[in-house]
Amino acid sequence: xxxxxxxxxxxxxxxxxxxxxxxxxxxxxxxxxxxxxxxxxxxxxxxxxxxxxxxxxxxxxxxxxxxxxxxxxxxxxxxxxxxxxxxxxxxxxxxxxxxxxxxxxxxxxxxxxxxxxxxxxxxxxxxxxxxxxxxxxxxxxxxxxxxxxxxxxxxxxxxxxxxxxxxxxxxxxxxxxxxxxxxxxxxxxxxxxxxxxxxxxxxxxxxxxxxxxxxxxxxxxxxxxxxxxxxxxxxxxxxxxxxxxxxxxxxxxxxxxxxxxxxxxxxxxxxxxxxxxxxxxxxxxxxxxxxxxxxxxxxxxxxxxxxxxxxxxxxxxxxxxxxxxxxxxxxxxxxxxxxxxxxxxxxxxxxxxxxxx
Amino acid sequence: xxxxxxxxxxxxxxxxxxxxxxxxxxxxxxxxxxxxxxxxxxxxxxxxxxxxxxxxxxxxxxxxxxxxxxxxxxxxxxxxxxxxxxxxxxxxxxxxxxxxxxxxxxxxxxxxxxxxxxxxxxxxxxxxxxxxxxxxxxxxxxxxxxxxxxxxxxxxxxxxxxxxxxxxxxxxxxxxxxxxxxxxxxxxxxxxxxxxxxxxxxxxxxxxxxxxxxxxxxxxxxxxxxxxxxxxxxxxxxxxxxxxxxxxxxxxxxxxxx
Numbered sequence: 310x311x312x313x314x315x316x317x318x319x320x321x322x323x324x325x326x327x328x329x330x331x332x333x334x335x336x337x338x339x340x341x342x343x344x345x346x347x348x349x350x351x352x353x354x355x356x357x358x359x360x361x362x363x364x365x366x367x368x369x370x371x372x373x374x375x376x377x378x379x380x381x382x383x384x385x386x387x388x389x390x391x392x393x394x395x396x397x398x399x400x401x402x403x404x405x406x407x408x409x410x411x412x413x414x415x416x417x418x419x420x421x422x423x424x425x426x427x428x429x430x431x432x433x434x435x436x437x438x439x440x441x442x443x444x445x446x447x448x449x450x451x452x453x454x455x456x457x458x459x460x461x462x463x464x465x466x467x468x469x470x471x472x473x474x475x476x477x478x479x480x481x482x483x484x485x486x487x488x489x490x491x492x493x494x495x496x497x498x499x500x501x502x503x504x505x506x507x508x509x510x511x512x513x514x515x516x517x518x519x520x521x522x523x524x525x526x527x528x529x530x531x532x533x534x535x536x537x538x539x540x541x542x543x544x545x546x547x548x549x550x551x552x553x554x555x556x557x558x559x560x561x562x563x564x565x566x567x568x569x570x571x572x573x574x575x576x577x578x579x580x581x582x583x584x585x586x587x588x589x590x591x592x593x594x595x596x597x598x599x600x601x602x603x604x605x606x607x608x609x610x611x612x613x614x615x616x617x618x619x620x621x622x623x624x625x626x627x628x629x630x631x632x633x634x635x636x637x638x639x640x641x642x643x644x645x646x647x648x649x650x651x652x653x654x655x656x657x658x659x660x661x662x663x664x665x666x
Numbered sequence: 667x668x669x670x671x672x673x674x675x676x677x678x679x680x681x682x683x684x685x686x687x688x689x690x691x692x693x694x695x696x697x698x699x700x701x702x703x704x705x706x707x708x709x710x711x712x713x714x715x716x717x718x719x720x721x722x723x724x725x726x727x728x729x730x731x732x733x734x735x736x737x738x739x740x741x742x743x744x745x746x747x748x749x750x751x752x753x754x755x756x757x758x759x760x761x762x763x764x765x766x767x768x769x770x771x772x773x774x775x776x777x778x779x780x781x782x783x784x785x786x787x788x789x790x791x792x793x794x795x796x797x798x799x800x801x802x803x804x805x806x807x808x809x810x811x812x813x814x815x816x817x818x819x820x821x822x823x824x825x826x827x828x829x830x831x832x833x834x835x836x837x838x839x840x841x842x843x844x845x846x847x848x849x850x851x852x853x854x855x856x857x858x859x860x861x862x863x864x865x866x867x868x869x870x871x872x873x874x875x876x877x878x879x880x881x882x883x884x885x886x887x888x889x890x891x892x893x894x895x896x897x898x899x900x901x902x903x904x905x906x907x908x909x910x911x912x913x914x915x916x917x918x919x920x921x922x923x924x
Binding site for chain 2: 530533534535536538539541542544545546548549550551552553554555560563612613
């Protein structure tokens with residue numbers, strides 16, 4: 310149709326013309342933050358020339374301070390698993406506040422089916438059920454935990470998609486309900502002494518293995534499957550998604566179920582890692598998970614962001630926490646500083662959006 | 667019923683509670699025909715479009731598509747039957763790129779046994795998009811850009827390009843140029859002419875008298891929920907149509923209707 314004289318350029322598909330991905334900015338921020346801590350370590354008088362990143366005292370084989378890197382990634386791994394689900398919820402322009410208490414409730418429930426019968430030859434003092442629930446194979450606590458998560462997610466999703474309750478309110482209600490379930494489950498007592506096989510899935514660097522494997526899986530899902538595409542479409546323009554024939558309600562229920570199952574899995578792993586489950590576990594986890602997503606460039610307006618962004622956001626949060634401890638910043642200042650960083654990330658997101666629109 | 671009728675409605679009626687938005691519409695469009703639907707705001711134009719595209723469920727009446735009676739449960743049904751609609755409010759997802767938007771809700775996939783996690787065939791969709799855009803003469807700098815960064819005209823072209831990509835059997839456009847500038851309007855009108863040359867039937871809802879007179883074969887006028895005129899372009903002019911729209915005149919065959 311060469312007679313169409315009103316076009317703005319030809320019809321092209323040019324891979325090289327793709328815009329600078331947002332994730333690169335976060336990676337850049339991550340590097341800058343590390344450099345800042347490194348410099349602070351050099352110039353602060355009380356630091357004695359310690360290095361943040363490098364192995365200056367020759368404690369490890371590599372040039373890096375492996376202990377610190379391990380702590381950073383281990384610290385973010387469990388909340389990171391939650392953040393993978395929260396990311397998907399936020400991409401649909403929703404929010405999930407219930408994940409922290411869900412971690413606690415799931416930890417309690419899963420641990421009840423992952424206890425060992427004998428502790429040092431004596432009956433398990435924290436046994437919640439009779440011997441029938443003792444020494445079960447490790448799949449039992451995992452399946453029970455995931456099922457509970459799926460159940461809670463289905464309720465969240467149903468209220469939000471079918472009864473049109475705003476996500477903030479629906480999940481705030483579920484936040485309290487789950488904390489209540491966690492307290493009620495064992496009457497406030499901790500549930501402890503897991504079997505060896507259950508202990509194993511949360512031991513050592515296992516949480517990191519879970520986090521990174523799930524991150525890869527969900528990155529592929531969000532990028533290369535119909536589920537991912539529809540999740541972005543709903544967050545981008547729900548009306549358009551509906552008119553295009555996407556079953557928006559069913560899809561939202563699915564997204565909330567997946568998010569809650571990921572939070573539940575985090576609870577299963579946290580209980581295994583801690584070798585005990587307590588009703589107060591997972592405090593503020595929902596907020597840190599949301600913070601990871603927001604720092605990772607997931608827009609609260611929906612439609613934008615990626616799993617890679619959230620993983621980087623998790624690393625940023627982990628590095629900042631570890632860095633504050635490294636420069637011996639008091640815990641109270643740490644909270645204040647972290648709050649400021651989250652607000653800054655949101656301001657940055659809105660600024661970006663205004664420039665793009 | 668004659669073979670060359672694309673879409674026919676009989677006594678199509680829609681009530682919203684007590685409001686009779688559309689009453690007894692008998693409409694017909696033949697193969698290769700371009701028909702304009704005109705009328706004042708609230709005359710029932712968009713209501714009519716929403717009934718035949720399955721966006722809403724009609725109160726009563728019948729609809730035939732290519733001689734077959736149809737009852738669409740939703741917009742996807744209508745789309746699968748070959749009715750492609752460009753809505754007044756653009757049904758585009760801003761954060762997705764051109765192929766994503768074209769194929770939204772009916773993605774090309776493989777490994778379908780994976781259910782909702784079936785894999786997207788990006789390459790196939792990209793190629794079909796290029797072919798569809800070429801067919802309609804739409805020019806877009808880079809189809810991998812997200813819709814957010816495009817001009818109103820480009821967005822409208824993307825919405826229209828869906829029709830060409832999916833070899834639709836009937837195209838419906840609801841005010842496609844209402845929000846566009848002069849150049850962009852011309853671009854969209856060129857696409858409509860391309861569809862005409864290709865013999866694709868089209869229903870065009872428009873307020874723009876010049877556009878209607880230039881582009882279509884027949885003009886159907888709605889007033890207060892009823893069809894009041896069905897005019898061949900040769901037999902009418904702008905003033906005549908306005909008379910029908912405002913109520914100064916009513917078509918002979920529609921006397922007593924309004």
